[in-house]
Amino acid sequence: xxTHTTQSMDITPHAHADVGxxxxxxxxxxxxxxxxxxxxxxxxxxxxxxxxxxGIDFAVRKGxxxxxxxESGCGKSTTAxxxxxxxxxxxxxxxxxxxxVGSKELSLKEFRRQAQMVFQDSYASLNPRLTIEDSxxxxxxxxxxxxxxxIDRARDLLARVGLDPxxxxxxxxxxxxxxxxxxxxIARALALQPRLIILDEAxxxxxxxxxxxxxxxxxxxxxxxxxxYVFISHDLNxxxxxxxxxxVMYLGQVVEIGDCETLFESPRHPYTRALLSSVPSMDxxxxxxxxxxxxxxxxxxxxxxxxxxxxxxxxxxxVCSTTMPKLVTDAQGTGVACxxxxxxSGHSAAPLSEQEAA
Amino acid sequence: MSVEENxxxxxxxxxxxxxxxxxxxxxxxxxxxxxxxEVVALIGxxxxxxxxxxxxxxxxxxxxxxxxxxxxxxxxxxxxxMSSGTLSDFRGKVASMIFQxxxxxxxxxxxxxxxxxxxxxxxxxxxxxxxxxxxxxxxERVRIPSPERRLDAYPHExxxxxxxxxxISLALASQPKLxxxxxxxxxxxxxxxxxxxxxxxxxxxxxxxxxxxxxHDLGAAVEVADRIAxxxxxxxxxxxxTRTLMRSPRHPYTRALLKSLAHGSVSKGTRLETIPGSPPDVSALxxxxxxxDRCSLALESCxxxxxxxxxxxxxxxxxxxxxDQTDQPV
Amino acid sequence: MMNIAVNPAKVPAVVFEKSTGYWQNVSQRxxxxxxxxxAAIVILILFAMAIFGNQLAPHDPFAASIMKRLKPxxxxxxxxxTDELGRDMLTRLIVGTKLSLFMGITPxxxxxxxxxxxxxxxxxAGGAVNTLIMRTIDVFYAFPSVLLAIALSGVLGAGITNxxxxxxxxxxxxxxxxxxxxxxxxxSRDFVDAAxxxxxxxxxxxxxxxxxNVLGPIFVxxxxxxxxxxxxxxxxxxxxxxxxxxxxxxGLMLNTLRTAxxxxxxxxxxxxxxxxITSIAFNLLSDGLRTAMEIKN
Numbered sequence: 008x009x010t011h012t013t014q015s016m017d018i019t020p021h022a023h024a025d026v027g028x029x030x031x032x033x034x035x036x037x038x039x040x041x042x043x044x045x046x047x048x049x050x051x052x053x054x055x056x057x058x059x060x061x062g063i064d065f066a067v068r069k070g071x072x073x074x075x076x077x078e079s080g081c082g083k084s085t086t087a088x089x090x091x092x093x094x095x096x097x098x099x100x101x102x103x104x105x106x107x108v109g110s111k112e113l114s115l116k117e118f119r120r121q122a123q124m125v126f127q128d129s130y131a132s133l134n135p136r137l138t139i140e141d142s143x144x145x146x147x148x149x150x151x152x153x154x155x156x157x158i159d160r161a162r163d164l165l166a167r168v169g170l171d172p173x174x175x176x177x178x179x180x181x182x183x184x185x186x187x188x189x190x191x192x193i194a195r196a197l198a199l200q201p202r203l204i205i206l207d208e209a210x211x212x213x214x215x216x217x218x219x220x221x222x223x224x225x226x227x228x229x230x231x232x233x234x235x236y237v238f239i240s241h242d243l244n245x246x247x248x249x250x251x252x253x254x255v256m257y258l259g260q261v262v263e264i265g266d267c268e269t270l271f272e273s274p275r276h277p278y279t280r281a282l283l284s285s286v287p288s289m290d291x292x293x294x295x296x297x298x299x300x301x302x303x304x305x306x307x308x309x310x311x312x313x314x315x316x317x318x319x320x321x322x323x324x325x326v327c328s329t330t331m332p333k334l335v336t337d338a339q340g341t342g343v344a345c346x347x348x349x350x351x352s353g354h355s356a357a358p359l360s361e362q363e364a365a
Numbered sequence: 366m367s368v369e370e371n372x373x374x375x376x377x378x379x380x381x382x383x384x385x386x387x388x389x390x391x392x393x394x395x396x397x398x399x400x401x402x403e404v405v406a407l408i409g410x411x412x413x414x415x416x417x418x419x420x421x422x423x424x425x426x427x428x429x430x431x432x433x434x435x436x437x438x439x440x441x442x443x444x445x446x447m448s449s450g451t452l453s454d455f456r457g458k459v460a461s462m463i464f465q466x467x468x469x470x471x472x473x474x475x476x477x478x479x480x481x482x483x484x485x486x487x488x489x490x491x492x493x494x495x496x497x498x499x500x501x502x503x504x505e506r507v508r509i510p511s512p513e514r515r516l517d518a519y520p521h522e523x524x525x526x527x528x529x530x531x532x533i534s535l536a537l538a539s540q541p542k543l544x545x546x547x548x549x550x551x552x553x554x555x556x557x558x559x560x561x562x563x564x565x566x567x568x569x570x571x572x573x574x575x576x577x578x579x580x581h582d583l584g585a586a587v588e589v590a591d592r593i594a595x596x597x598x599x600x601x602x603x604x605x606x607t608r609t610l611m612r613s614p615r616h617p618y619t620r621a622l623l624k625s626l627a628h629g630s631v632s633k634g635t636r637l638e639t640i641p642g643s644p645p646d647v648s649a650l651x652x653x654x655x656x657x658d659r660c661s662l663a664l665e666s667c668x669x670x671x672x673x674x675x676x677x678x679x680x681x682x683x684x685x686x687x688x689d690q691t692d693q694p695v
Numbered sequence: 696m697m698n699i700a701v702n703p704a705k706v707p708a709v710v711f712e713k714s715t716g717y718w719q720n721v722s723q724r725x726x727x728x729x730x731x732x733x734a735a736i737v738i739l740i741l742f743a744m745a746i747f748g749n750q751l752a753p754h755d756p757f758a759a760s761i762m763k764r765l766k767p768x769x770x771x772x773x774x775x776x777t778d779e780l781g782r783d784m785l786t787r788l789i790v791g792t793k794l795s796l797f798m799g800i801t802p803x804x805x806x807x808x809x810x811x812x813x814x815x816x817x818x819x820a821g822g823a824v825n826t827l828i829m830r831t832i833d834v835f836y837a838f839p840s841v842l843l844a845i846a847l848s849g850v851l852g853a854g855i856t857n858x859x860x861x862x863x864x865x866x867x868x869x870x871x872x873x874x875x876x877x878x879x880x881x882x883s884r885d886f887v888d889a890a891x892x893x894x895x896x897x898x899x900x901x902x903x904x905x906x907x908n909v910l911g912p913i914f915v916x917x918x919x920x921x922x923x924x925x926x927x928x929x930x931x932x933x934x935x936x937x938x939x940x941x942x943x944x945x946g947l948m949l950n951t952l953r954t955a956x957x958x959x960x961x962x963x964x965x966x967x968x969x970x971x972i973t974s975i976a977f978n979l980l981s982d983g984l985r986t987a988m989e990i991k992n
Contacts, residue, residue, distance in 0.1 A: 287584030
């Protein structure tokens with residue numbers, strides 16, 4: 008499939024220097040908050056605030072794929088937009104390879120060179136008036152690459168994502184299928200030779216057979232270019248397949264984070280358990296009998312006090328409605344925000360000492 | 366009508382759309398039978414014709430832009446040949462439909478209760494309070510909490526899962542015998558989806574409903590369906606009980622589809638087995654087997670004639686010339 | 696067919712498949728719409744009349760004759776009769792095309808240039824800038840266009856230039872509004888976000904991504920205003936605020952032929968018929984353009 012040599016694209020595994028070294032997480036998010044105000048009525052009284060993202064902390068290691076899961080209202084899409092600064096956070100720090108984004112060490116424009124995003128709607132992500140190669144070549148030109156070199160790079164990338172440039176480079180988005188458009192979006196994301204790519208439901212709108220092709224492509228590209236992915240999806244099977252670590256969000260907060268297989272095999276947070284057992288069974292002799300959770304995911308306008316999940320949790324006790332459990336991540340990047348796992352939290356199932364918790 | 370007789374019998378259905386520059390045959394020669402109280406899932410990707418087939422059962426397609434051929438027998442009546450008067454009695458009373466997006470199917474300016482009452486009163490005459498009582502019991506049956514209050518809610522005031530339940534009760538208002546479901550859980554969150562799937566199973570048991578459930582999600586089909594029919598480019602390529610299809614799929618497309626699904630059984634880092642190429646363009650179908658271009662087992666003979674359905678075992682059939690090559694487990 | 700200078704180590708003898716561009720698609724679709732094509736032909740004829748009016752006209756538009764006042768249609772030498780000063784109607788209708796079209800099109804063109812800039816800025820900037828600009832525009836929008844045109848002309852005085860100015864001012868708010876609304880829609884699309892995410896500044900994004908998607912719909916809306924502009928201009932002339940006699944212009948001709956309606960009603964109606972035909976043609980043209988531009992995938 009690839010008939011191009013690497014010299015034509017002038018790519019070293021990272022066009023950008025690795026500043027922090029291998030142990031430095033590529034991305035660290037600290038106390039990120041975004042609230043959206045609801046429209047005020049005539050008297051200026053606000054009808055409330057949507058707490059879309061309400062204080063989240065997590066880190067993404069170099070070369071890993073962090074899966075992000077959660078249902079409506081959990082804040083995962085808002086988080087993606089906050090990371091790319093398409094929506095401005097109300098509070099919080101985003102630290103890329105040890106440098107704070109937007110600071111003197113790392114300007115926003117420079118950050119955007121190193122972190123890119125692929126959106127869900129493959130058609131809306133492409134300017135209908137530009138040819139495919141013009142769309143892909145746009146970003147390099149913004150950063151100073153001259154037009155012909157940018158077009159060459161675009162054609163090269165199209166070939167790498169499996170689209171023959173002779174057939175596709177001068178076409179328009181509406182002439183391509185959904186899967187092909189999404190490949191274009193991936194090529195576009197790669198045009199600046201980034202280190203981090205955020206995929207916001209990037210395969211969700213594709214047919215299953217096409218989805219499999221695009222997932223394989225993502226894995227190939229990750230190896231070839233040494234990329235780090237943040238993979239947001241509602242499809243738990245896909246997340247399990249592609250992620251190294253997984254982060255579960257609920258009502259604007261992170262409730263659990265940890266190694267992918269461990270989280271899927273033995274989830275600790277009651278919400279994670281409920282979510283994972285909601286995946287339809289593929290075994291006709293072993294169908295699901297009881298829904299693990301009743302009711303709909305609540306909306307983040309007036310979240311419950313204390314632990315946000317306590318209103319739907321089978322293990323809830325009175326302490327859960329008054330105390331908000333904090334997410335504490337250990338050295339392996341594993342953590343759960345539940346009072347049942349916090350030493351002496353007041354919950355009957357809580358461990359009594361550090362040794363018991365281990 | 367004896368119990369053995371199929372409640373739904375679709376015979377050689379073809380649907381051609383004539384609105385565009387050239388006619389597009391979205392569905393070709395589909396045969397499908399559904400018994401009373403049975404749930405059949407129609408699985409397929411874009412261009413498979415599954416939604417078109419479903420909508421034809423209620424004749425929802427614009428008659429000036431579409432042509433239906435064949436027979437759709439529901440309870441002995443042929444839907445294709447019905448007059449418009451019979452058709453409006455048929456819709457809602459014998460068969461009704463639920464859709465993917467309830468916000469689009471429910472009228473935003475009336476409360477859900479009003480819409481259900483209107484639906485009831487269209488087919489039966491009773492007083493409004495009797496109709497309301499029936500609406501209330503429907504809400505209870507679909508497990509909507511505080512049903513009395515929710516009858517007076519507007520669609521936009523309800524959450525997604527509740528709207529879907531409201532739509533189901535609207536579909537059941539006149540006690541139909543056949544429920545058609547067009548991707549009803551695709552737009553729902555995982556925890557809500559499983560609730561609705563279990564609800565449908567429960568309703569099937571309690572009411573003896575026949576259900577035809579269209580989806581692209583194999584997992585949802587397995588949870589809900591007794592039998593599964595796989596569609597590709599307007600034809601059914603394999604059909605059998607859920608167990609048979611999941612344990613021993615025989616058509617290359619079904620097998621490839623199962624292999625390409627990302628489940629936990631695939632170890633990390635291994636690439637998924639993919640079906641090369643892309644879903645078919647229904648306006649330009651090749652002669653012969655439509656799947657041949659993407660099939661690893663395709664021979665020249667496959668490209669020349671459209672294969673007939675071969676019965677592998679009672680109730681299990683596949684449309685393929687190479688079935689002798691597909692009897693190992695996936 | 697394209698020859699590009701490529702590294703020979705890459706693909707040899709490249710022939711890139713080109714697809715028909717957007718505007719080619721639009722013109723193809725337009726050509727298939729018979730009504731729109733007919734309207735376009737009518738407009739071309741009108742333009743021809745405007746440009747070659749003086750050569751086409753059988754008589755001098757200003758040649759008056761007391762003896763030949765208000766002669767009916769079919770009068771020898773004057774096929775469409777004469778007006779209240781004995782001037783040949785056919786001549787004045789033909790020669791009047793130039794000024795009438797000019798009064799109709801020019802304000803819209805000017806308003807398009809000014810209004811779209813205002814609207815695009817407001818639409819892209821959003822927030823406080825948007826509010827400031829659009830609420831100011833709304834003040835003008837609150838006046839019915841006819842009254843506004845009359846009021847402005849009254850302030851500025853009669854005459855062609857002044858009425859052009861007042862009509863331009865009348866049309867800037869609606870064009871600005873449409874521009875703002877289309878720009879806001881485009882701005883929320885993912886591809887604009889993707890462009891922002893690549894680090895481009897606002898100006899580049901507007902130039903590369905927004906303009907190409909926005910100017911089309913605004914242009915179509917503007918063409919639908921030409922008919923309105925013609926009628927308003929005729930109205931101003933009718934009221935004595937626009938073109939001054941003896942210039943041939945359809946609105947003015949309607950005014951001066953007013954009293955002739957009892958004597959020669961057909962003749963008195965003729966300038967109105969010309970206005971009618973022109974307005975309909977422009978409306979149909981803009982409808983056809985709008986339909987042709989709705990390209991679905």
